[in-house]
Amino acid sequence: MEFFVFCSLLQFLNLQWKSRGFPPGPTPFPIIGSIWWINFRADHGSLKKLAKTYGNICTLWMGHRPVVVLYGFQAVKNGLTNNSEDVSGRLQTFIFNKMADGKGILVSNGLIWKQQRHFGIGTLRKLGMGNKGMERGIQTEARYLVEFFRDKKGEAVDPSFPIVHAVSNVICAVVFGHRFSLEDKTFRQLIEAFNHIVAFGNSYFYYICEVFPWFVEHLPGPTKNVPNSTFDEDNMVQSVFDLFLGGSETTATTLRWALLYMLVYPDIQDKVQKELDAVLSPSHLICYEDRKKLPYTNAVIHEILRFSSIVLITLPREAVKDTTVLGYHVPKGTLIMANVDSALFDPGYWETPHQFNPGHFLDKGGNFVTREAFLAFSAGHRVCLGETIAKMELFIMFCSLLQKFKFTVPEGVKEINTDIIFGSTMKPHPYKLCAVLR
Incomplete structure (x- = not known):
């Protein structure tokens, strides 16, 4: 006992x-x-509370490993962009190694990360990212989504899976070469598996696993010695996984928040539809270029991204060499955890941070304006490579739906729940809506 106390001391x-x-x-x-x-x-x-107590840059320790936490726009931006390459590593933890073994794009490092990211971006561009090829795929899925709601004829329906289905099929067409039907059982299992992974990623159990990995090694389950695990086959398989996760889950979650906010703020929905009607004909096929003619609608979509703030913190980065972060010496191996949410709600950069206000992205003349504190897709070397696809999907699908339907609260529903379900991404609670043809 004395020896244990001595060692602990x-x-x-x-x-x-x-x-x-x-x-x-x-x-x-x-x-x-x-x-x-x-x-x-x-x-x-x-x-x-941590930032209020210790400041906008502070340190937590995960076991014996330091984690530098960045809070607020200035700390997040400067911490991720000053000496950006120095903090471009990705932590190699027990759980991440079990999941990906250092391969793919999301949690890889060094030469593997650079080559796989370069290959991923190049492949996506060749397959249409940012041009008419990708746009046609998104328009196709938007059409299927419109047909789903039209078939419901105004009855109350949970929009979650149809939205996930539509958004996921965009990336499915890229990485698998075909789309899945709503009834496909394999596709549903795939989505369910991703949901479990996302829910686990910011849970109590995740942190306990990272702090006590030796304990997890003795738990029963399929995490050990799986010779044919797809995560261990090669970087291509892991990259496909990363692209699917990054290219579907986050965008689908944001679109679910988008329709929920249209129920909560019917006056904003009405303004969007008036702008759509004034600028576009009812038969017009929504394209991404239309955003330049629809400043209010574009502002609403950006406010949805800001206000929903679905990624509370970035995946922790790692200092790949001794460096300086906001004046502090940070040794190689230190983790950097950026609280993106705090930048999106920073009262020093947003007029009404805790109100849903499309005016945050409009000037006095009603023109759309970008904001430097809008870090929904992170910053620095690890900025989201799917940002262009996500913005195209959100714009085309959101506008296509509001062009055709008025979304209302089902009869008898007196209160709309806007609380989050906490996880790796912040999801809305399940809800139903009625899509009434305009």
């Missing part, structure tokens, strides 16, 4: 010594570090 003192020079933060303890301070969960309240 040595570890404690060692942690205090190691923490010198890092940004301030909660006192780290042996084994558990200081992640206990946020209750093993990086959510809105705990990160805001």
